[in-house]
Amino acid sequence: MMNVINRSKNELIISEASKLRWEIGENLHDSIIESIYMDAEKISGKVVSFIGEKPKFDFDRIVDKIVTSKWTGFPIMFLILAFVFWLTIVGSNYPSRLLASFFVDTIHPILKDYANIIGLPLFIGGVLIDGAYISMAWVVSVMLPPMAIFFPMFTLLEDFGYLPRVAFNMDNLYRRVGAHGKQALTMSMGFGCNAAGVIATRIIDSPRERLIAIITNNFSLCNGRWPTQILIATIFIGSLVPPVFGGLISAAAVVAIALLGIFLSLVVSWGLSKTVLKGEASAFSLELPPYRPPRILQTLYTSLIDRTIFVLGRAVVFAIPAGMVIWLVSNINVNEISLAEHFIKWFDLYALIIGLNGVIVLAYVIAIPANEIVIPTILMLTILTLGISDVGAGSGILFELDNAADVASILHAGGWTTLTGINLMLFSLLHNPCSTTIFTIYKETGSIKWTLISTILPILMGLTVCFFLTQIWRISSGI
Amino acid sequence: MEPLITLIVGIGVLVVIILIAAPEKGLWSRWAKQKTQREKVLVEDALKHLYDCEYNNIDCTLNSISGNLSISGDQASKLISKLEELGLIVRKNGKIILTNEGRLYALRIIRTHRLWEKYLADNTSVNETDWHNLAELKEHELSNDEVNKLAARLGNPLQDPHGDPIPSESGEIPKVKYFDLSQLSVGKFGRIYHIEDEPGEVFAQINAQGLYPGMQVRVLEKSNTRIKFEYEGEECVLAPVLASNVHVIPLEDNEEITKDFENLSSISVGEEVVVVALSKALRGQQRRRMLDFGIVPGTLIKAQLKSLSGDPTAYEVRGTTIALRKNQSDKIYIKRKEKV
Amino acid sequence: MSKMENNNCATCPAHNLANLTKLGVDMTNFDYVVALAGNPNTGKSTVFNNMTGLRQHTGNWPGKTVGRAEGGFIYADKRFKIVDLPGTYSLLSTSTDEEIARDFILFGQPDVTVIVVDATRLERNLNLVLQVLEITERAVVCLNLMDEAKRHKIQIDYRTLSKSLGVPVVPTSARQGDGIKELLNSIYQVSIGEYKCKPHRISNEIKNVSNAVEKLNRIISEKFPQLPNTRWIALRLLEGDQKIIDAVRSGEIGSLSRSDEMVVK
Incomplete structure (x- = not known):
């Protein structure tokens, strides 16, 4: 009884409120905020004062003028980003090799010996040590050093306050394609690692622009794909010109692929904002924080924990089962030949239409956890199908060669042409994100739909581009 | 395989995919649109039309129904029998009258329609010329529960983006007195209350002039062929036919008049000005973000920095630096400070 | 019964345990719960890390956009749980983050809400402070980035600020x-x-709305006389805030009253 009376009284409040709402109209929210700010102004006017005169030399303003000026803005931005990338690529070379030699050349034989001593069946040892362990070792040694260099540097620039200025400068371009200027930052982050780039889109607080940034992040050529590009460009494009220009031309080819990626990310952003993402909310806001002296140690610590270890951890989790799969398909034989060879033969029929081959397609399928292990997988599968036994470490075991010429001879033996090389470079840019990134996209968007779109869209683009290039190439070269 | 043939086949496949999947004009979306043309839609559209007639005190006829829904007279009379069967209408002396139930049903459809328009305006980047058409489809799809959830999410709005009142869950709708813009006398100020969104071509023309509900207008000149008025410092000429689709409420004296204020985008770097109002065209999240940053009437704002490509511009607001795009600063009205 | 005891106990925790559990906060090993609010980019997470000494495990909450972190500290033999809310400019808009923060402060009723404020941009930050003070009776303002303020020659009279806001103001350089x-x-x-x-x-x-607000305010305070800030509820109802409408309808809003007022000195 009491309850009923209470309820009706509550309903009375609500119905009274909705009646009054019609009287006061829709400007209430504005008026409330206005009143709050009137109070805020009054209070802060009472308690805030400046000591002495306002400083004549305003550091922030001067830096701002320089980094956003028509003449100096672009060069500074370009130099800083180029320096970060250069340092990442050059600086990670040595530690990567060190880690690889430690994990692969030192620890791996020890594990094998130990397995022999305890009498582990060959099959189990193969799956665990040659499969799971080696793939994990590769992922760690090629991913860890570049991320440990790239992320702290990026975080330092962020802490200092420079990155928001980059977004400010680039916004005009991104506005035209329906995106947010901050996408320039998440894209740059993607050059380090797409998974980290996807996480970085959290800085974009408008839902539509954030989705655009997530879906297009894969068009940034990530760290794991640079070595593939450089190697293939050296072998197949550098060799087309006299050796003096070889280095220059192959470098130009790699840069062209990266630029194509940036261009496509803009085109796709535009397309998305005009079609499937039309229905998502969009609100631009960008605050330019004051410059603050970065705190080096703190930054090193947090960027190592939050970004490097976090992303690496996810990659390792995916690398282990993939390593097992790689070993298994190369070692389980059906009708005399391994599963891998069956797959390759079958894929070959279709892959040749798009100017690739069965090895490449299978490598992209089973090396999904990280782009870093695509080349080792391709090499392993190539010698497996060719039956070469004097290079590599055995079937199902990933390996890499220090000398590009040795790689070239294996690939040529595998039937690769210049067209295959170019198509591989394009496909390396335009294919599904690695499983770590796919998982991260799912975590960030919480939506299967957007995860599928971000996964399938680049593959379709890659297949289409390779297909048409191949036909045109063949027609023009008369084969 | 012959590459030329493969190439042609490839192009063929691409063309077919585009034909099927193209947005709006593709076969897929046409098929999806077709699918919604069912009886339920006809019933609901007829109810809406009948409610419209009732609201405007016009008599509805079989002809007007068949015209409005673009169906044959035969179909229309079948539809009417169906409505009568359902107890949504009664026929009295040849007139078609909504029953209470029918009216509530119609109001629910209208509520859905207007809420969806509000949603599109506030929470999506869909163009204003598409709002009405999309809502025409959506109004037949949402369940009562979904509609209430949508209303809750939007903060139970009172008006749709055209200024039409949104009926409440129980079907209450207030009557507001308004005039056509053509009825406003010369020299008087009025606030746009509502812009009729049908027919679509007329709405598109009015929309192209940049008129929004909530905008203040003043009629400068009136003749049989044209009505000249000014809004937010700009002059505009409309044919009387168009002007009669713009509904205004005469301004009371105490409402602040925002006629000759400039836009924030017009100030140059280093200049400091006072915000006087935010345009009604600044909606939803966009508007709330501006308010959160402290951009409210009375706020001092100073242009500080232009991006290297000229847009956006960074402004100093309450001690913080905030970048605004030109299409945002266009919607903030300012007053230059008087020189002391 | 427990409610009666609460009313007579000035030092008892004020949080609403049932609601906290609903919000996913495990209070088994803690005496008090502290919410950490603030604008983005005010060094909120630095304050959080400093308070928890980073020894505590900072588990990410499953939030849709930005995770909320939890930690803890012990002070004067009391165990405090600290919940880092997403950084927001306001509590009145409709984004998910703001709703998470608002619901936690309003329905979870933390024992203290700490609002981290950027001393170099006090006026803008006061927007959030004033909004938080509308919905809670127990707050502390952490005036952070005092070192930056000094560098920019800004001086803040934090004692006067504390008097104006009616809550403690602590200057920090986290x-x-x-x-x-x-x-x-x-x-x-x-x-x-x-x-x-x-x-x-x-x-x-x-x-333009004070009449409507006053009218509604009167009705609400008649029904819920123990509520400290009925005017705020009136404003929320007039804005059509569904969460508040539901809370009024179910009467839950009445249980959110602070018990301090009842204490007889």
Whole structure:
């Protein structure tokens, strides 16, 4: 009884409120905020004062003028980003090799010996040590050093306050394609690692622009794909010109692929904002924080924990089962030949239409956890199908060669042409994100739909581009 | 395989995919649109039309129904029998009258329609010329529960983006007195209350002039062929036919008049000005973000920095630096400070 | 029965345990719960790390956009749980983050809400402070980035600020770890009820609507006389805020009253 009376009284409040709402109209929210700010102004006017005169030399303003000026803005931005990338690529070379030699050349034989001593069946040892362990070792040694260099540097620039200025400068371009200027930052982050780039889109607080940034992040050529590009460009494009220009031309080819990626990310952003993402909310806001002296140690610590270890951890989790799969398909034989060879033969029929081959397609399928292990997988599968036994470490075991010429001879033996090389470079840019990134996209968007779109869209683009290039190439070269 | 043939086949496949999947004009979306043309839609559209007639005190006829829904007279009379069967209408002396139930049903459809328009305006980047058409489809799809959830999410709005009142869950709708813009006398100020969104071509023309509900207008000149008025410092000429689709409420004296204020985008770097109002065209999240940053009437704002490509511009607001795009600063009205 | 005891106990925790559990906060090993709110980019996470000493496991909450972190600290033998809310500019808009923060402060009723404020941009930050003070009776303002303020020659009279806001104001430079001890002490004092907050309420008349607000306010305070800030609820109802409408409808809003008022000195 009491309850009923209470309820009706509550309903009375609500119905009274909705009646009054019609009287006061829709400007209430504005008026409330206005009143709050009137109070805020009054209070802060009472308690805030400046000591002495306002400083004549305003550091922030001067830096701002320089980094956003028509003449100096672009060069500074370009130099800083180029320096970060250069340092990442050059600086990670040595530690990567060190880690690889430690994990692969030192620890791996020890594990094998130990397995022999305890009498582990060959099959189990193969799956665990040659499969799971080696793939994990590769992922760690090629991913860890570049991320440990790239992320702290990026975080330092962020802490200092420079990155928001980059977004400010680039916004005009991104506005035209329906995106947010901050996408320039998440894209740059993607050059380090797409998974980290996807996480970085959290800085974009408008839902539509954030989705655009997530879906297009894969068009940034990530760290794991640079070595593939450089190697293939050296072998197949550098060799087309006299050796003096070889280095220059192959470098130009790699840069062209990266630029194509940036261009496509803009085109796709535009397309998305005009079609499937039309229905998502969009609100631009960008605050330019004051410059603050970065705190080096703190930054090193947090960027190592939050970004490097976090992303690496996810990659390792995916690398282990993939390593097992790689070993298994190369070692389980059906009708005399391994599963891998069956797959390759079958894929070959279709892959040749798009100017690739069965090895490449299978490598992209089973090396999904990280782009870093695509080349080792391709090499392993190539010698497996060719039956070469004097290079590599055995079937199902990933390996890499220090000398590009040795790689070239294996690939040529595998039937690769210049067209295959170019198509591989394009496909390396335009294919599904690695499983770590796919998982991260799912975590960030919480939506299967957007995860599928971000996964399938680049593959379709890659297949289409390779297909048409191949036909045109063949027609023009008369084969 | 012959590459030329493969190439042609490839192009063929691409063309077919585009034909099927193209947005709006593709076969897929046409098929999806077709699918919604069912009886339920006809019933609901007829109810809406009948409610419209009732609201405007016009008599509805079989002809007007068949015209409005673009169906044959035969179909229309079948539809009417169906409505009568359902107890949504009664026929009295040849007139078609909504029953209470029918009216509530119609109001629910209208509520859905207007809420969806509000949603599109506030929470999506869909163009204003598409709002009405999309809502025409959506109004037949949402369940009562979904509609209430949508209303809750939007903060139970009172008006749709055209200024039409949104009926409440129980079907209450207030009557507001308004005039056509053509009825406003010369020299008087009025606030746009509502812009009729049908027919679509007329709405598109009015929309192209940049008129929004909530905008203040003043009629400068009136003749049989044209009505000249000014809004937010700009002059505009409309044919009387168009002007009669713009509904205004005469301004009371105490409402602040925002006629000759400039836009924030017009100030140059280093200049400091006072915000006087935010345009009604600044909606939803966009508007709330501006308010959160402290951009409210009375706020001092100073242009500080232009991006290297000229847009956006960074402004100093309450001690913080905030970048605004030109299409945002266009919607903030300012007053230059008087020189002391 | 327990409610009666609560009313007579000035040092008892004020949080709404049932609601906290609903919000996913496990309070088994803690005496008090502290919410950490603030604008983005005010060094909120630095303050959080400083308070928890980073020894505590900072588990990410499953939030849709930005995770919320939890940690803990012990001060004067009391165990505090601290919940880092997403950084927001306001509590009135409709984004998910703001709703998470608002719901936590309103329905979870933390024993203290710490609002981290950027001292170099006080005016803008006061927007959030004043909004938080509208919905809670127990708050501490952490005036962070004092080192930056000094560098920009900004001086803040934090005692006057504290008087104007009616809650403790503690100047800190979390990056250097300055002022954290004082902050913990203030949190402690507010938690145990030693410091009685008299939070500032928006004083200005709200343009064109004061009549409607007053009318509604009267009806609400008749029904819920123990509620401290019925005017705020009136404003939320007039804005059509569904969460508040539901809370009024179910009467839940009545259970959110602070017990301090009942204490007879």
